[in-house]
Amino acid sequence: MLLKHSLTPAQIFAFTWKVDIMLLLCCTVVYFLDTYWLSAHIAIPVAVSAVLGTAIAFFIGFNNNQAYDRWWEARTIWGGLVNDSRSWARSLLYYANTKDDPELHTFVRHMIYRHLSFVYALKTSLRKLPDEYYTRYLTKEEIDYIQNQQNIPNAILNLQSRDLQQLRHNGAIDGFAFLELNELLVKHCDQMGKSERIKNTVFPPSYVYFTRLFIWFYVIMNTLMMTEAIGAWSILFGWIFGFVFHVTHLNGITLMNPFDYHPLGTPLDSISRTIEINLIELMGDEPIPQPVKTKADGLYIM
């Protein structure tokens, strides 16, 4: 997640250099083509090309809307996971009757810690980077069991269900507390599945691909048209127009895959750490981990 509202020219260039160079090349080529080879032939009415620009602005707007919705939904899912994690820990700690049984108390505390494993394992499976932080809160047997499974966070949830039934069997919780706790487990499962849905569903590539193609059409046509009116200045203005369209399109594309590991993605590191801090603090344990640090001098957080 980007944190700064202003970018330096260097940062803009870092974000856009590929398209900048391609645009300058393209506009220059079109200018020379039109000046030395074509100028006699083509004088498309300006308003005609204006329609193309307007239409493409719509289609870019469409892509951006859907991309933003994916990004915001991803953030909302993980926001929901924060809430349900707090409710899970709070409910387990206070509603399970463990007063006279230290072993049971440890059992319940392990179920809370294991939820942290679930959160970190889900992060690992979404980011697809090697990151085994989640094993920190599991026993050796549990690690062996879940690493044999294809979907690790799901396997952790299964362990939670098994132990919830155990609690009930022991009489530590009654049916009503069981209802509430299981409902939270179902929500964890939903949030896992929803994250996977966003991760695994490719935004229809036809939209992205053809919109990019159409922008290039437009840049060429626009430069053609301006060459006849303003000569070599058309290279500059063609670049500006292309910049506006391409950069807005790129803005959308970078939001489309919010679980990828890039500065504009959902800050899973930071959110997971928030959950970790809240849960460890609730149980009164120490040390409480530090919040995640921002990167690139406060430019973004992962």
Added chain:
Amino acid sequence: MLLKHSLTPAQIFAFTWKVDIMLLLCCTVVYFLDTYWLSAHIAIPVAVSAVLGTAIAFFIGFNNNQAYDRWWEARTIWGGLVNDSRSWARSLLYYANTKDDPELHTFVRHMIYRHLSFVYALKTSLRKLPDEYYTRYLTKEEIDYIQNQQNIPNAILNLQSRDLQQLRHNGAIDGFAFLELNELLVKHCDQMGKSERIKNTVFPPSYVYFTRLFIWFYVIMNTLMMTEAIGAWSILFGWIFGFVFHVTHLNGITLMNPFDYHPLGTPLDSISRTIEINLIELMGDEPIPQPVKTKADGLYIM
């Protein structure tokens, strides 16, 4: 679901060849008509036709928005089915008390496998292709019963309800677990009904039909106008403009029916297999089936 972000020219042509040919024909005919028969008569102000282009871009945008919403809703419904399938299996396995009763244990496991039948039968009924994979997890009697019913996945759900009541009657689950499990059954039923709604509700054909008609109006008018300004080049540019509008419109149309069996549809094969893998792995059975393979050299997955 398409997986690749770039298309080769051959793939673009495979997707658009019909409209490409019709556009070239149309623009050529208009050019010759205008040049040899009409040119003296019609000189529509360009800005007038620009309005038409803008208006049509809106209407295309409207269709695309609604189509994308249908496509995303379809994906969301099946994502929900993944989550609820996992919860169903997890809950049945751990909350049904079958410790001292191997027959009951088999009974519960059959209820989990039967859920796989439900998922595959729903897939078959949405795709409307002959596919009896779902019978694999049913007994002979069950197959006979459900194939006499008009709505096969619904008939499977009825069997699940019958057996859930049986579990309760046996004392394997109590009222609280019954609540949670029946709630999941109700959700399966909702997901089935929502999928059928999207499958069976034709997107208002008047929008699709008239938008296509309007695009052709616009292509003709636009080529007319450009012929007077740029002569035979109007065939090329008329084709480009038509391409932009028609292809965007086509993009929307291909998303409108996400349960049809085409590369841009919802990948039901792959989602069903994910559920199958998760459930079989949870029960510790073997062999675990392989994930569905991509097609056309990684271009899409069904």
Added chain:
Amino acid sequence: MLLKHSLTPAQIFAFTWKVDIMLLLCCTVVYFLDTYWLSAHIAIPVAVSAVLGTAIAFFIGFNNNQAYDRWWEARTIWGGLVNDSRSWARSLLYYANTKDDPELHTFVRHMIYRHLSFVYALKTSLRKLPDEYYTRYLTKEEIDYIQNQQNIPNAILNLQSRDLQQLRHNGAIDGFAFLELNELLVKHCDQMGKSERIKNTVFPPSYVYFTRLFIWFYVIMNTLMMTEAIGAWSILFGWIFGFVFHVTHLNGITLMNPFDYHPLGTPLDSISRTIEINLIELMGDEPIPQPVKTKADGLYIM
């Protein structure tokens, strides 16, 4: 619900003849006025009128969006009714313990049939056509009772609640099954009320009325402008432009009242019959009614 994606010219004309004739008249009058009386005076810059066209396209788009949302919400409500009807029947049949009591069994089956009455009575009250099919599944006394009530489907729901309490009183269901069944009753009540909301809430007529007025403004101004450029051809092109705007506006208006009895409305006949088939089949009764037939040679279904 329309089923065919292509319309014949005759069908287009049947849908649009009123506006076609009015447009031709209007454009012709404007042409003659401008040619023989006004031409010297008015030469509005074309770009000025283009703004009006663009603005009106927005407002039409706004109306179409809201209309489509009403139409899709109506479909979603009735899709939900399908799902909850299946859950209602499935739950009643399997969760009510009627094994040793044939009278109670009949009582439960009557509650399922009475739900069909609810569905058909709701259809009748939304369509506001004389249709007493719903009486088929009620006793004489029930018919007498409900026909004295102002809201017939609501009265049927009241009977369902009364009998649900009776089941519980008899011990046929316990508190947990009561919870699940009553929740379905509450959902039926919600779906009834949501359908009434869409039926009874008039879409703000100011939008519809003024948008139509603005389109006529635009058609006149546009024809005025084209007359000076292209003479009598302005009648043809004025008609085309008016056609695009008016037809898109009409498309929206026909979706605004999805419960009216017209080919683009929600197919309540077909949905009710689907519910009827599913429920009768579930109970193993005969004869199972036939699905509703399409009309006008497959053009639409009601």
Added chain:
Amino acid sequence: MLLKHSLTPAQIFAFTWKVDIMLLLCCTVVYFLDTYWLSAHIAIPVAVSAVLGTAIAFFIGFNNNQAYDRWWEARTIWGGLVNDSRSWARSLLYYANTKDDPELHTFVRHMIYRHLSFVYALKTSLRKLPDEYYTRYLTKEEIDYIQNQQNIPNAILNLQSRDLQQLRHNGAIDGFAFLELNELLVKHCDQMGKSERIKNTVFPPSYVYFTRLFIWFYVIMNTLMMTEAIGAWSILFGWIFGFVFHVTHLNGITLMNPFDYHPLGTPLDSISRTIEINLIELMGDEPIPQPVKTKADGLYIM
């Protein structure tokens, strides 16, 4: 809620006369200014002002979308109140076991009548008009109690909770019925709060104010531009353009505050009466009140 789809010119004038007069004045002044003082100086390119018109059309569209959403949400909230009122009465009447206790029966019936007070008191508090109809269904003590409270409908809800607990204490309802009934109370509370949210949240005045300002900019610039092209006709056409923009903006503004007492607002009188009729009929009491009458010869209903 307006009921008629066509307006007479007199009704249009009644709705728009203020803006009509201001527009005519403005355009006339601009015309004379431009003709006698400015004409030599300003000849803004038409396409430049067209952009302004397009941009303003967007911003008007934005306001209208949000306004419509508020209006529809208001209607949906009160539609939900209708549904939950029916469920409340139905559930109380049938699920409270009052067979052998006429006093308890009266107690339950009073709880249903008191819900009508809640609905009418909520209407009074939203409309902010003196209207004490809600006292009709309360006892003298209850009226004294609630009128000392700042939020009268909320005070009525508190009485309902008190009596619900009483019912449970008496054994007239058990825990399961308590769950269902309390859930309805929570929903009534939500609907009250959601209505207050819409009533009390001022739509960001900056949008409304600046959009109006921008429309006046545009009207002036547009008339300036047309004066040079078409002379005094610019007054007429300037007025038409301003009319289109201002009236669409006004349409939005009138929907923004759906609980105000004006013809386009949510018809709270009519909805409350529907609830009243349904509940009194359910209890078999008499007389059943008449539905609310339309006003202004069928033009609207409050």
Added chain:
Amino acid sequence: MLLKHSLTPAQIFAFTWKVDIMLLLCCTVVYFLDTYWLSAHIAIPVAVSAVLGTAIAFFIGFNNNQAYDRWWEARTIWGGLVNDSRSWARSLLYYANTKDDPELHTFVRHMIYRHLSFVYALKTSLRKLPDEYYTRYLTKEEIDYIQNQQNIPNAILNLQSRDLQQLRHNGAIDGFAFLELNELLVKHCDQMGKSERIKNTVFPPSYVYFTRLFIWFYVIMNTLMMTEAIGAWSILFGWIFGFVFHVTHLNGITLMNPFDYHPLGTPLDSISRTIEINLIELMGDEPIPQPVKTKADGLYIM
């Protein structure tokens, strides 16, 4: 929340002075550059720049839509908190059986007062201003405990859960009341987390930054173009155009962070006080605090 629908010129200037001055400077510089240095070289076709204006209007519209959604979601979350606070107090007061136990009665009343602490602590943590009003309703021990925690409102919720379990342990509430009360606690936790999500998620700065950059591109290009047509008047008109675009963009930006302490933010002071009044009145205590006063002579409320 702004309350007044009209702004005085001074208030407009106070809101926009920065951008006003920058626009005047920019347009003046462009005018002089174009007149004395460039005028011979650049005559961009007007329609070309019009496209840029239209495209930017879209992107501004996109930002405004998302910003408004954040603002409205923030208001909806706090509206939900109002509702759930009332339900929490109402349910605790009436459903906890404290008749014969004054100590328990005090205990329950403290749980209601502690909820006010939760609301005020949440306000403090969102506003990030020093404000310890929330300590007013806590005991000394509780203050010590929660101020050692990193997330104070969350720590208060943990206390609520602890005491809810206590109530149940004492037999003051049974399982059904526990379900309802815990569900409200979960909702409070959700509303806290949702508020934090909006507070902590930076709206993608790339949108805000590039849109501002594009507006400046457009202002420059537009002034360039007008200079050639209308000379020094281009400074005035360039300023007007820039004003329209920049102010609309600013409108969106001020809504993006609804929990900041500025006049357009969500009025947390006022909403918290409403909850405080409702709860204290429900318990029959005194004095009831005064509603929050408007500021700046009724211009806004915090």
